[in-house]
Amino acid sequence: MESVLELRGITKRFPGVLANDQISIDLRKGEIHALLGENGAGKTTLMNILYGLYKPDEGEIVVKGQKLDVSSPRDAINAGVGMVHQHFMLVPVFTVTENVMLGDEYLLPGGFLDRKKAARRIMEISEQYNLAVEPGAFIRDLPVGIQQRVEIIKLLFRNADILILDEPTAVLTPREVDELFKIMQKLVEQGKSIIFITHKLREVMEFADRITVIRGGKVVGTTTPGVTNQVQLASMMVGRQIELNIKKDLAKPGEVVLEVNDIKVLNARHQIAVDHVSFEVRAGEVLGIAGVQGNGQTELVRALTGLTHPVNGKISLLGSNITHANAKKIKELGTAHIPEDRQKDGLVLPYSIEDNLILNTWYESPYAKRHILQRDVILDHANSLVEKFDIRTPNALTATSSLSGGNQQKVIVAREFSRPIRMLVASQPTRGLDVGSIEYIHQRIIEKRDQGCAVLLVSTELDEVMQLSDRIAVMYRGQILAVVDAKTTTREEIGLLMAGVVPAGS
Amino acid sequence: MTTSEKETAKPGAFSVFIEEVRKNSLTVTILAIISGLLAGGIIAVVTTEAVYQAVGHSFFAGIQAIFVVFWNTYRALFTGSVGVPADIIAAIGSGSSDAVNRALSPFFESLVQSTPYMFAGLAVALGFRVGLFNIGAEGQIFVGALATVWVGTSLKGWPAIAHIPLALLAGAAAGGIWGMIPGWLKAKTGAHEVINTIMMNYIAFRLSEYLLTGVLRDPNKPIPISAQIEKSAWLPRLFDDPNRFHLGFFIALLMALLVYILLFKTTWGFELRTVGSNPNAAKYSGMNIVRSTVITMILSGALAGMAGANEVLGVNHNLGVAFSSGYGFDSIALALLGNSHPLGVVLAALLFGFLRNGAIQMQLTAGIPIDIISVLQALILAFIAAPAIIRTIYRLKEPKPVGELVTTSAKEGK
Numbered sequence: 001m002e003s004v005l006e007l008r009g010i011t012k013r014f015p016g017v018l019a020n021d022q023i024s025i026d027l028r029k030g031e032i033h034a035l036l037g038e039n040g041a042g043k044t045t046l047m048n049i050l051y052g053l054y055k056p057d058e059g060e061i062v063v064k065g066q067k068l069d070v071s072s073p074r075d076a077i078n079a080g081v082g083m084v085h086q087h088f089m090l091v092p093v094f095t096v097t098e099n100v101m102l103g104d105e106y107l108l109p110g111g112f113l114d115r116k117k118a119a120r121r122i123m124e125i126s127e128q129y130n131l132a133v134e135p136g137a138f139i140r141d142l143p144v145g146i147q148q149r150v151e152i153i154k155l156l157f158r159n160a161d162i163l164i165l166d167e168p169t170a171v172l173t174p175r176e177v178d179e180l181f182k183i184m185q186k187l188v189e190q191g192k193s194i195i196f197i198t199h200k201l202r203e204v205m206e207f208a209d210r211i212t213v214i215r216g217g218k219v220v221g222t223t224t225p226g227v228t229n230q231v232q233l234a235s236m237m238v239g240r241q242i243e244l245n246i247k248k249d250l251a252k253p254g255e256v257v258l259e260v261n262d263i264k265v266l267n268a269r270h271q272i273a274v275d276h277v278s279f280e281v282r283a284g285e286v287l288g289i290a291g292v293q294g295n296g297q298t299e300l301v302r303a304l305t306g307l308t309h310p311v312n313g314k315i316s317l318l319g320s321n322i323t324h325a326n327a328k329k330i331k332e333l334g335t336a337h338i339p340e341d342r343q344k345d346g347l348v349l350p351y352s353i354e355d356n357l358i359l360n361t362w363y364e365s366p367y368a369k370r371h372i373l374q375r376d377v378i379l380d381h382a383n384s385l386v387e388k389f390d391i392r393t394p395n396a397l398t399a400t401s402s403l404s405g406g407n408q409q410k411v412i413v414a415r416e417f418s419r420p421i422r423m424l425v426a427s428q429p430t431r432g433l434d435v436g437s438i439e440y441i442h443q444r445i446i447e448k449r450d451q452g453c454a455v456l457l458v459s460t461e462l463d464e465v466m467q468l469s470d471r472i473a474v475m476y477r478g479q480i481l482a483v484v485d486a487k488t489t490t491r492e493e494i495g496l497l498m499a500g501v502v503p504a505g506s
Numbered sequence: 507m508t509t510s511e512k513e514t515a516k517p518g519a520f521s522v523f524i525e526e527v528r529k530n531s532l533t534v535t536i537l538a539i540i541s542g543l544l545a546g547g548i549i550a551v552v553t554t555e556a557v558y559q560a561v562g563h564s565f566f567a568g569i570q571a572i573f574v575v576f577w578n579t580y581r582a583l584f585t586g587s588v589g590v591p592a593d594i595i596a597a598i599g600s601g602s603s604d605a606v607n608r609a610l611s612p613f614f615e616s617l618v619q620s621t622p623y624m625f626a627g628l629a630v631a632l633g634f635r636v637g638l639f640n641i642g643a644e645g646q647i648f649v650g651a652l653a654t655v656w657v658g659t660s661l662k663g664w665p666a667i668a669h670i671p672l673a674l675l676a677g678a679a680a681g682g683i684w685g686m687i688p689g690w691l692k693a694k695t696g697a698h699e700v701i702n703t704i705m706m707n708y709i710a711f712r713l714s715e716y717l718l719t720g721v722l723r724d725p726n727k728p729i730p731i732s733a734q735i736e737k738s739a740w741l742p743r744l745f746d747d748p749n750r751f752h753l754g755f756f757i758a759l760l761m762a763l764l765v766y767i768l769l770f771k772t773t774w775g776f777e778l779r780t781v782g783s784n785p786n787a788a789k790y791s792g793m794n795i796v797r798s799t800v801i802t803m804i805l806s807g808a809l810a811g812m813a814g815a816n817e818v819l820g821v822n823h824n825l826g827v828a829f830s831s832g833y834g835f836d837s838i839a840l841a842l843l844g845n846s847h848p849l850g851v852v853l854a855a856l857l858f859g860f861l862r863n864g865a866i867q868m869q870l871t872a873g874i875p876i877d878i879i880s881v882l883q884a885l886i887l888a889f890i891a892a893p894a895i896i897r898t899i900y901r902l903k904e905p906k907p908v909g910e911l912v913t914t915s916a917k918e919g920k
């Protein structure tokens with residue numbers, strides 16, 4: 001089949017980083033070509049080079065048989081290459097039409113914008129590719145999934161036939177993901193070609209025609225879903241054998257550890273973020289909280305860990321009322337908390353690993369005696385945890401800021417898991433981590449469960465929630481829409497709940 | 507702060523700046539000091555009339571004149587702050603303790619000048635470590651001195667062993683109260699301590715004028731000045747006149763040691779530093795930010811108050827209006843120069859003390875105006891701050907982290 005695009009030997013160096021190392025890829029007409037790789041593998045860099053945002057140090061770009069010298073996005077667009085960035089580039093206070101036209105305006109005599117003509121064109125594109133949008137709507141009023149459509153329309157409006165989508169599924173609900181893939185299907189049917197960037201294995205297996213795996217700036221290999229599987233892809237991404245499906249036995253739930261009764265929590269802007277939520281978590285089980293980001297999970301966790309207090313309702317931990325307890329009290333009752341934002345809340349980055357490992361036990365024996373820090377005890381403690389939790393660092397006195405995200409998270413996990421705990425609140429425990437670290441942290445969480453700890457897992461990653469949980473509660477607009485059994489539920493059911501659709505009969 | 511909390515503390519421009527200053531390496535600091543000293547010499551040259559005349563005369567004469575000014579400036583600075591080497595050697599050779607005392611007295615006078623800098627520098631540095639900007643050291647010095655004078659003059663017939671500590675404590679307590687008020691306002695209402703410490707400065711200035719022209723004034727003096735404190739409250743001097751070196755220097759060193767132990771060895775210090783480095787993480791860890799803020803401002807104010815007490819008990823023995831001559835404001839610069847570390851503060855205080863003392867001699871013998879030392883100090887500080895300022899500006903300009911704008915921009919995938 002003919003190649004519409006070839007990247008040959010692309011190399012790009014940033015100070016201290018070889019982001020792309022002799023990368024060669026070809027894109028065929030009418031195919032969805034997935035670019036799979038861990039965070040930092042160099043996917044975005046490569047696409048930015050193709051799109052004219054960076055200049056490659058070496059290598060060349062050939063579009064439809066012609067060598068192309070892109071020095072700006074304008075050149076790329078003229079050659080038919082369009083890109084939807086990982087972060088959308090839309091103006092929230094403009095309408096769909098205005099955003100689509102931006103930089104490529106239709107003008108009436110006298111320099112006025114011809115919004116009608118543009119809107120007509122948008123409607124044509126929208127019908128042709130099943131991209132339903134309302135041209136007059138303001139971007140800020142649209143859900144993320146629709147905003148993404150606007151971005152795609154923007155490319156089609158400029159007659160792009162090579163589309164680059166950089167991590168388009170990261171922000172979508174499962175249902176929106178399915179819709180996006182229908183659109184992508186339609187686009188390739190009509191002769192467009194797509195480079196689809198992701199780090200999610202399931203998606204490439206389901207939707208890609210070919211898969212190129214990138215690791216550390218190099219192409220590891222190109223394959224097709226027919227001849228590979230997720231485990232093999234994960235191993236290609238990481239460079240070692242990976243266990244994807246965590247082995248766990250059936251939960252043996254014991255007594256109720258955490259009981260949440262009809263609580264209401266306000267966010268920083270005094271809006272209701274958690275709206276009359278009740279649930280319980282038992283010893284030895286994982287309750288997963290699924291939901292799209294921003295549906296009240298953050299505030300729920302803050303209330304459970306004493307960082308804020310509910311305005312209504314009651315929270316009990318092991319029989320004590322902790323509704324208005326502070327973080328210290330809740331921790332002392334045996335709660336561990338892996339915070340959503342590890343760098344903001346969970347670590348003091350300029351501190352050494354050693355000090356971060358005593359961040360919430362600094363005043364307790366044996367780390368302190370008569371208010372004097374016992375440095376040798378603290379260092380021994382740190383050294384043993386660095387080894388036990390496999391924290392990759394020169395030594396325990398290294399500043400945490402210089403660790404990779406995965407190792408920073410291991411510092412938090414090591415700290416929280418190394419004291420006797422009865423309750424674990426884990427919020428986005430693997431966000432932004434590589435496959436290897438994810439595997440590791442998942443195993444540790446299940447290990448805690450099996451030791452009889454009650455686990456509340458909050459994650460926007462559906463796969464993570466499905467894999468680890470015994471029961472799953474779905475949060476939508478501050479409420480828990482349903483609590484389902486993880487063994488019997490399906491991705492589809494949870495996906496619908498995450499979008500706020502409650503199945504009939506429940 | 508009952509139901510909804512003050513969500514996440516965003517670091518302000520000040521905290522970011524302090525953090526950036528801390529990233530300066532020791533090399534930067536030393537280069538800044540050397541460059542500042544050199545620049546001071548250059549300014550001395552370009553402000554000296556004789557140099558222009560010599561340059562007008564001939565090129566060679568110009569070079570010579572420049573060299574002479576340079577030499578005279580640094581020599582005066584050195585002899586004024588350390589002593590005349592030949593005199594010192596001769597005095598030691600003569601074996602007369604009085605001669606040695608006289609020869610070395612510039613050196614000891616520099617230590618005397620450094621002492622209030624140490625107290626006040628520690629005060630500001632302690633605040634910086636906890637993310638607080640105590641711009642109020644000057645006012646705290648004033649109220650500290652006022653309280654000390656009051657205890658020093660009104661208690662009569664006390665033994666020195668009780669009178670001195672009590673007078674010192676009075677100074678520390680007054681400074682502590684002066685620091686506590688803005689600390690408490692910050693903790694309870696979020697009112698920025700920079701504004702409130704500055705306001706407390708003005709209250710302290712006016713209060714001292716009121717007291718020194720009123721109840722504390724010595725009616726027998728033509729100018730508004732307090733009576734002399736009782737001899738029993740004088741900090742002992744270690745040598746004979748004119749050497750004013752007194753016990754306060756060692757008290758300042760002891761305070762530096764105590765601040766060091768507090769910050770780096772105790773659980774309280776761990777909590778304070780964590781609050782200063784990342785208030786969100788401190789909160790997550792169950793630390794008490796309100797308490798840390800108030801306690802730090804009290805301790806900081808108390809240290810500054812001791813600077814005032816030290817000047818009264820060790821040097822002046824009385825208190826006139828506007829006595830402090832800017833120790834409190836210099837100490838902000840000094841704490842930055844000393845990287846907010848007690849040892850750094852001690853070294854920076856010594857530098858400032860020697861410069862200040864040397865400058866007097868420089869004015870007398872080389873005819874260089876004493877203000878050049880302020881310029882020089884400012885330049886040192888500018889060299890230290892400049893890289894940090896640049897970095898601060900760029901960090902503050904950095905785009906907001908994504909995720910806050912979930913509806914309008916996509917969140918980065920994992």
Ligand SMILES: Nc1ncnc2c1ncn2[C@@H]1O[C@H](COP(=O)(O)OP(=O)(O)O)[C@@H](O)[C@H]1O
Pocket residue numbers: 014015017018019037038039040041042043044045046
């Ligand atoms: N503008 C830049 N300056 C310096 N380093 C960069 C820049 N952009 C990316 N990098 C580095 O290049 C590497 C690849 O990054 P990126 O292409 O964003 O990875 P991916 O999109 O696969 O997650 C990373 O190590 C990243 O830190």
Ligand SMILES: [Mg+2]
Pocket residue numbers: 040043044045086167
């Ligand atoms: Mg990327």
